[in-house]
Amino acid sequence: xAIAKEESGIGANxxxxxxRDLSVDFETEQGTARVVDRLSYRIDRDETVGIxxxxxxxxxxxxxxxxxxxESPGRIASGQILYRHGDEVIDIAKLDPKGRQIRELRxxxxxxxxxxxxxxxxxxxxxxxxxAEAILLHQSITRRDAAEKAVEMLDAVGIPLPRERAxxxxxxxxGGMRQRAMIAMAMSCNPSLLIADxxxxxxxxxxxxxxxxxxxxxxxxFQAAIMFITHDLGVIATMxxxxxxxxxxxxxxxxxxSTVFRQPLHPYTQGMMQSIPSLRGARKRRLQSIAGNVPSxxxxxxxxxxxxxxxxxxxVCRKAKPALVSEGGVQSVACFQHHTHTEEASHxx
Amino acid sequence: xxxxxxxxxxxxxxxxxxxxxxxxALFHLIPGDPAQLxxxxxxxxxxxxxxxxxxxxxQPVHIQYWNYLIRVLxxxxxxxxxxxxxxxxxxxxxxxNTAQLAGLAMLFAIVISLILGCISAMFWNHPVDKSVTxxxxxxxxxxxFVSGLIAIYFFSVYLGWLPIGGKATWKHYxxxxxxxxxxxxxxxxxxxxxxxxxxxxxxxxxxxxAKGVAERLVVFKHALRNALLPxxxxxxxxxxxxxxxSVVTETIFNWxxxxxxxxxxxxxxxxxxxxxxxxxxAAIFIAVNLIVDVLYAWVDPRIRYD
Numbered sequence: 001x002a003i004a005k006e007e008s009g010i011g012a013n014x015x016x017x018x019x020r021d022l023s024v025d026f027e028t029e030q031g032t033a034r035v036v037d038r039l040s041y042r043i044d045r046d047e048t049v050g051i052x053x054x055x056x057x058x059x060x061x062x063x064x065x066x067x068x069x070x071e072s073p074g075r076i077a078s079g080q081i082l083y084r085h086g087d088e089v090i091d092i093a094k095l096d097p098k099g100r101q102i103r104e105l106r107x108x109x110x111x112x113x114x115x116x117x118x119x120x121x122x123x124x125x126x127x128x129x130x131x132a133e134a135i136l137l138h139q140s141i142t143r144r145d146a147a148e149k150a151v152e153m154l155d156a157v158g159i160p161l162p163r164e165r166a167x168x169x170x171x172x173x174x175g176g177m178r179q180r181a182m183i184a185m186a187m188s189c190n191p192s193l194l195i196a197d198x199x200x201x202x203x204x205x206x207x208x209x210x211x212x213x214x215x216x217x218x219x220x221x222f223q224a225a226i227m228f229i230t231h232d233l234g235v236i237a238t239m240x241x242x243x244x245x246x247x248x249x250x251x252x253x254x255x256x257x258s259t260v261f262r263q264p265l266h267p268y269t270q271g272m273m274q275s276i277p278s279l280r281g282a283r284k285r286r287l288q289s290i291a292g293n294v295p296s297x298x299x300x301x302x303x304x305x306x307x308x309x310x311x312x313x314x315x316v317c318r319k320a321k322p323a324l325v326s327e328g329g330v331q332s333v334a335c336f337q338h339h340t341h342t343e344e345a346s347h348x349x
Numbered sequence: 350x351x352x353x354x355x356x357x358x359x360x361x362x363x364x365x366x367x368x369x370x371x372x373x374a375l376f377h378l379i380p381g382d383p384a385q386l387x388x389x390x391x392x393x394x395x396x397x398x399x400x401x402x403x404x405x406x407x408q409p410v411h412i413q414y415w416n417y418l419i420r421v422l423x424x425x426x427x428x429x430x431x432x433x434x435x436x437x438x439x440x441x442x443x444x445x446n447t448a449q450l451a452g453l454a455m456l457f458a459i460v461i462s463l464i465l466g467c468i469s470a471m472f473w474n475h476p477v478d479k480s481v482t483x484x485x486x487x488x489x490x491x492x493x494f495v496s497g498l499i500a501i502y503f504f505s506v507y508l509g510w511l512p513i514g515g516k517a518t519w520k521h522y523x524x525x526x527x528x529x530x531x532x533x534x535x536x537x538x539x540x541x542x543x544x545x546x547x548x549x550x551x552x553x554x555x556x557x558x559a560k561g562v563a564e565r566l567v568v569f570k571h572a573l574r575n576a577l578l579p580x581x582x583x584x585x586x587x588x589x590x591x592x593x594x595s596v597v598t599e600t601i602f603n604w605x606x607x608x609x610x611x612x613x614x615x616x617x618x619x620x621x622x623x624x625x626x627x628x629x630x631a632a633i634f635i636a637v638n639l640i641v642d643v644l645y646a647w648v649d650p651r652i653r654y655d
Contacts, residue, residue: 107561
């Protein structure tokens with residue numbers, strides 16, 4: 001049995017998932033790459049947390065880690081993934097990734113939708129069968145009832161003629177419809193946490209808006225918390241309550257979406273905000289871009305990961321990593337411009 | 350699905366027509382006078398003439414072709430010039446024997462390759478995978494006439510466990526079936542492994558795992574069903590190879606099958622039997638292809654004609 005202890009973060013009644021100093025390493029021929037670096041954050045019940053960051057910042061790997069689906073050559077190096085399941089708290093990081101316990105959580109308490117609806121469904125099974133499979137795995141009902149439930153789920157995600165579509169195969173459906181079917185599959189067992197890994201990135205803009213609307217509707221209906229992973233700040237604005245900005249496997253800024261959007265504190269967040277085109281405001285303003293590229297996780301030095309691209313870089317930034325420290329209550333930032341706490345100091349204390 | 354099967358059945362007509370016509374042309378292009386061959390080298394001219402008339406060799410080619418087509422359609426394969434029995438009576442028992450040999454060898458190859466291929470893919474790049482790879486490469490590189498002779502020497506001559514050849518008891522089946530099957534198993538294992546590695550790397554495998562599907566079912570339901578598409582084609586082609594390979598295996602193990610009959614009939618210049626054997630081989634090929642196509646459509650919903 002996994003640990004079941006009551007502590008501050010996850011101990012709070014409304015807390016659902018808490019990552020504590022989670023690190024994920026990938027073994028490569030050039031050495032060990034730390035893709036997720038001592039990551040800590042919490043997701044509460046019914047809350048939508050947007051995880052933003054560019055490709056390779058570790059946001060998808062974090063999601064896979066929560067599902068217990070980190071694949072070789074990756075592995076969870078240290079840390080805890082505490083998940084509140086009923087009355088007990090389970091450390092997912094300690095579960096056998098192929099064991100029964102994690103499988104009982106997957107698709108049931110925690111489910112996931114993916115970026116590529118075109119390839120995420122199995123081409124040789126009908127849509128209805130694939131949804132019913134998830135239901136049969138976690139609920140003790142008959143095949144017939146599961147098939148009926150699958151049709152209901154297709155109806156709930158707004159697929160017209162759900163009974164006919166359930167008999168269809170993935171290749172009969174468009175990308176948007178397939179993503180709806182994926183959502184139906186993910187929601188079929190009433191999960192308390194839905195992980196959405198860039199669910200709209202592969203869809204065109206109108207379909208994207210429809211899928212986001214649907215997710216907002218279902219969130220209220222099913223009362224699930226959502227971990228919404230994206231690199232699109234616009235999507236975060238319409239979906240999320242909380243935002244976590246990730247850079248090189250760490251959270252550099254976090255807080256409520258409205259606060260962070262109004263007043264971004266970290267130079268990386270500021271840079272991202274300035275790169276969004278605006279319909280209003282000065283037309284002639286050139287869009288800003290963030291100079292340089294994300295360094296490889298293999299080349300991370302002792303200092304702040306953003307130091308090489310930061311316009312406000314100071315000497316201290318190259319020597320120590322800043323800790324994520326609360327600034328004025330709800331918002332936290334990991335930047336020496338705002339405080340002098342280093343990672344090491346905060347860990348020692 | 351039904352429409353697709355009917356369509357495929359209709360396609361047999363042109364394929365069969367081309368095949369039969371080709372065979373007819375081939376046997377008319379072979380140098381030598383068939384009537385002279387039948388009668389023997391020292392036969393009197395009257396006898397040769399009589400045979401020519403009896404078999405219709407004196408008719409113009411297009412008439413012969415038409416008569417031949419009619420006879421084939423009626424299932425009349427002619428009479429053996431060697432044993433004077435109807436070809437069908439000579440060929441049919443041999444067809445059964447070869448079907449037993451090839452069928453058992455294929456079954457052996459399919460079962461072994463599916464097991465080894467899936468294990469290999471599950472343990473990708475692990476020593477288990479590498480030893481399977483070595484086994485299958487050795488299998489592919491060893492022709493049947495080498496492995497067959499080694500097996501005969503070891504199991505029949507040295508150990509004395511199994512009979513050298515012939516077809517009497519179940520013990521006679523073991524060596525030819527395993528020898529013929531092992532080569533196919535080695536080929537199939539490589540293909541099953543690579544198809545499974547490919548299938549296990551697809552996005553929908555992650556979806557299945559994220560649903561909570563047990564690893565065993567992820568491999569044998571979600572991945573295998575997808576990997577089967579190219580594998581079934583290979584199995585179909587493999588049956589062709591097995592039938593072809595049975596000519597060598599039957600000769601080595603003195604197996605009274607169609608392959609050996611064909612070799613014997615060529616040696617005795619028994620053209621009607623050769624022709625009949627080829628037609629039966631071809632019919633089996635066409636039937637297997639049809640079955641493969643239907644299976645293919647059954648496994649992959651994307652290619653059903655609906």
